[in-house]
Amino acid sequence: xxxxxxxxxxxxxxxxxxxxxxxxxxxxxxxxxxxxxxxxxxxxxxxxxxxxxxxxxxxxxxxxxxxxxxxxxxxxxxxxxxxxxxxxxxxxxxxxxxxxxxxxxxxxxxxxxxxxxxxxxxxxxxxxxxxxxxxxxxxxxxxxxxxxxxxxxxxxxxxxxx
Numbered sequence: 328x329x330x331x332x333x334x335x336x337x338x339x340x341x342x343x344x345x346x347x348x349x350x351x352x353x354x355x356x357x358x359x360x361x362x363x364x365x366x367x368x369x370x371x372x373x374x375x376x377x378x379x380x381x382x383x384x385x386x387x388x389x390x391x392x393x394x395x396x397x398x399x400x401x402x403x404x405x406x407x408x409x410x411x412x413x414x415x416x417x418x419x420x421x422x423x424x425x426x427x428x429x430x431x432x433x434x435x436x437x438x439x440x441x442x443x444x445x446x447x448x449x450x451x452x453x454x455x456x457x458x459x460x461x462x463x464x465x466x467x468x469x470x471x472x473x474x475x476x477x478x479x480x481x482x483x484x485x486x487x488x489x
Contacts, residue, residue, distance in 0.1 A: 331401035333424050336442060340428070344437055360440055367441065368448040375452020387457060391416040391476045394449075413478075420472040426465040439466045450476065 350359035429438025463469035
């Protein structure tokens, strides 16, 4: 039996929360957060690359949909799919156990830093033509998170009119 992603996040928080708070006290919040964001970003980008390569799936909706099923395991997320196609996967998270956990710790800002920002780094690892947009999160006080994954068209390098 494997450990769910939400349980992994809770275990990691036991070490990362005190570590990040110590870094913030020593270096200042902005500098410490930038270091954490960079280190975790590289890690999660690698996870995204490995996931995308292992999936070997050209259907964005299927691939990202299966990834989010993994993050939702263990009743961690409740979400509504808005759009699922070959070139898009859009959904709204209505309930988030990750946010509940970090809010219970009294550390929603650290939850956003260590959990929510990982979404963009992971998406960066998928493929250069896949982009994530999100305008709000439960972790930051919104009533839902609005995830929008899209395959973007390559920008033509030719001159206009060619």
